[in-house]
Each structure stands twice: as C-alpha cells, then as structure tokens.
Amino acid sequence: MVGRALSADLLKIRKRGIWFLVILGSLGLIAMQALNFGLRYDYLVGNIYxxxxWGGLVGEIFSFVPIALVLGATLIASQIANVEHLNNSWKQLLxxxxxxxAVFTSKYLVGVIALTAACVLLFAGTIGLGLALGFSTEHIPYLKILKLSFLPFLGALPMLALQLYLSLTFKNQALPIMIGITAAIATMFSANYPDLLPLAWPFLAYYAKPAMPVAAGIILFIVIYLFGTGHFVRKDVD
Known part of the structure; x- marks a missing residue:
C-alpha cells in the first residue's frame, strides 16, 4: 500500500520543481566552490591547502552543507505538502x-529520497570539481567525501521530519518556512552548540565521532514521524 502511494507521489512531484531544488542545492554548493577556488587558486592550493x-576542498564545501541541508529540507517539505494543499485534494486523496x-509515510519517503539524491549529486560533484581543479587522481579521499555527503544528512533528519510534519499539517506554509529559515541561519553557529542540540548534529556527524549524532538523528526522525502519523490519522482534513 505504501508502495502505491509512493509511486503516485513521485509522479505528482514531477512538475513541482522538487528535482530542480535537489539539483540546484547540490550543484550550487559545487559551483560556489568552483568560483572560490577559481578566483583564489594560487592562494588556496599553493598556500593554505x-x-x-582534497581535504581543503572537502572542508570548504562542508562549511555550507548544514545550512544547505536545513534550507533544502524546508523547501522540499513545503513543495511536497503543496501538491495536496494547493489543489485542495486532501479529501479526495483520503x-x-x-x-x-500509508499516505503520510509516502510523503516522508519522498522527502528522504529527494535529499538522498541531493547527497549523491554532492558526492559526484565534489569528485568532479576536484578533478577539474587538477587534484591528484591517486589520492581521492572517497571515504571523506562519503562522510561529507551523507553523515550530515543523517544528522539533519530530524529537521526534515519536523518540516514535513509542519508542512503537511498547516495549509499556510509561512510558519514552517519561517522556522526552517531561522534554523538554517542558526546552523551557522552549530560548532558552538551543546552536543545534545539537534541543530548541532549535522556538524557533529562529520567533525566528531559520528555514532551519537547519526544515531540520535535517525531515532528522533522516527519519533517525529510516529508522532506525526498519529496526529495525521486522527485529524480532520479540509
């Protein structure tokens, strides 16, 4: 049943711009660093790194990954919810x-699939940029790039879960988007946050031992999903 709902949702989002956001977010980070290294190549490659x-490139990209993940989760969740909100199709769907x-679970799976695709593009784009910049093909740090691309995403799963819950619950998307933008700005200072604060987990998942923030991110994602499912099953839908 979830599979049928997921197939339908993937068809619905084709014209909603979600895949454009996925590509824009991932390749936007790569393009930003291409410009950064292009303008300061001698300084960065010849001196700093x-x-x-490769380590320098990964570090430069990661500095923008947490904010991109939170903004991406916010915009993708809003677009997923608006498929039904803008068409006033909740009653027909239910x-x-x-x-x-199954309906609620499908929306969550679409969000996870979209952000996973963004992580895959980031992984491929990072390697492609490094090669384009002339970095050694013999010392590509595949494991480090995998960590860059996927561990912060696992730490950011609670934000995706929260944004999906809020976006699916409220027809007016102003509140979810406001919370998402505020959280994205707050991630700029995540290195200074306590380890137990979820906004710090995308940062800690890469720079610290990943077991705690990754496990905590997955667990809190499931908790928010279960809470949201219980609420969605009981609520009246306009």
Missing part, C-alpha cells in the same frame, strides 16, 4: 482505498 588539496498511515 598545499599537500592536502477517500481512496488507502490508509492514512
């Missing part, structure tokens, strides 16, 4: 012979 060019749990 001499002997560790009148179909499919459970509310």
């Amino acid at each position: 001499k002997g560790d060019e 009148a179909l012979p499919i459970s509310r749990t």
